[in-house]
Amino acid sequence: MKNTITLSLAAIVMVLGFGVTNTALAQGGEDVKIGYVNPQAILANMPEMKAVQQRIQNFALRKQQELVQKEQAFQAEVTTYQQKIGVISAEAQAQEEERLGQLQAELVQAQQTAETELEQKRQELVGPLLEQIGNAINVVAERMALTYVLNTTTSTGDLVILYASEEYSAKYNITEAVMEELGMF
Numbered sequence: 001m002k003n004t005i006t007l008s009l010a011a012i013v014m015v016l017g018f019g020v021t022n023t024a025l026a027q028g029g030e031d032v033k034i035g036y037v038n039p040q041a042i043l044a045n046m047p048e049m050k051a052v053q054q055r056i057q058n059f060a061l062r063k064q065q066e067l068v069q070k071e072q073a074f075q076a077e078v079t080t081y082q083q084k085i086g087v088i089s090a091e092a093q094a095q096e097e098e099r100l101g102q103l104q105a106e107l108v109q110a111q112q113t114a115e116t117e118l119e120q121k122r123q124e125l126v127g128p129l130l131e132q133i134g135n136a137i138n139v140v141a142e143r144m145a146l147t148y149v150l151n152t153t154t155s156t157g158d159l160v161i162l163y164a165s166e167e168y169s170a171k172y173n174i175t176e177a178v179m180e181e182l183g184m185f
Contacts, residue, residue, distance in 0.1 A: 035146040035172040036161050039133050040153065042179055043126070046133075052125045059121045063114040067107075074100075074107050136181040140174050149174065 043049060081096050088096070141149045152161045152175075164173065179185055 032147045033145060033172070034148045034150060035141060035144060035174045036150040036152050036164070037137055037173070037178055038152040038175045039130070039137070041175060042133050042182070042184075043129060045179065045184060046129055046182070047184070048129060052129065055125055056118070056122055060118055063118060067111060067114055070107055070110055074103050077103060132182060133178065136178045137174070139181050140177045144174065144177075146172070146174075 077100060081100060085093060137149055140146075150160055153159055176185070
């Protein structure tokens with residue numbers, strides 16, 4: 001019961017605190033204008049993105065081919081071991097199993113390294129485009145005197161802006177303005 005009262009009091013204090021803050025902003029004459037943008041849509045429509053995607057795809061294909069070769073070499077070693085398992089001593093068998101375990105660990109490490117290298121290549125190639133988008137967002141936001149600009153989605157694709165009226169969207173969705181700033185129209 002005491003926890004419920006404490007939580008209720010905390011909720012009331014928070015609501016009153018937000019009310020005071022909003023009232024202070026309204027009385028202070030500060031006009032908070034919040035815009036929003038979809039950087040992923042901009043990135044997908046940038047002319048440079050096709051070349052970037054092709055380079056990333058080529059890099060990924062090279063890494064995949066390297067991994068396939070390593071996996072085939074590992075499988076050949078396993079097959080050779082299985083063929084001679086009945087004719088080698090227990091000590092030789094243990095040594096061979098240890099060697100195969102190390103080869104398997106190297107294969108797993110190579111897969112992890114390839115994933116890391118692919119992500120680094122993606123960041124290396126996409127990073128400058130995201131920086132251009134960020135700079136264009138700043139220019140548009142300053143031109144429109146926006147206080148904040150929100151991203152419409154998270155990096156995992158979850159929506160941040162769940163609803164915006166047509167009037168608000170027409171005024172504060174700056175995605176097209178950013179594309180224009182980038183010279184995409």
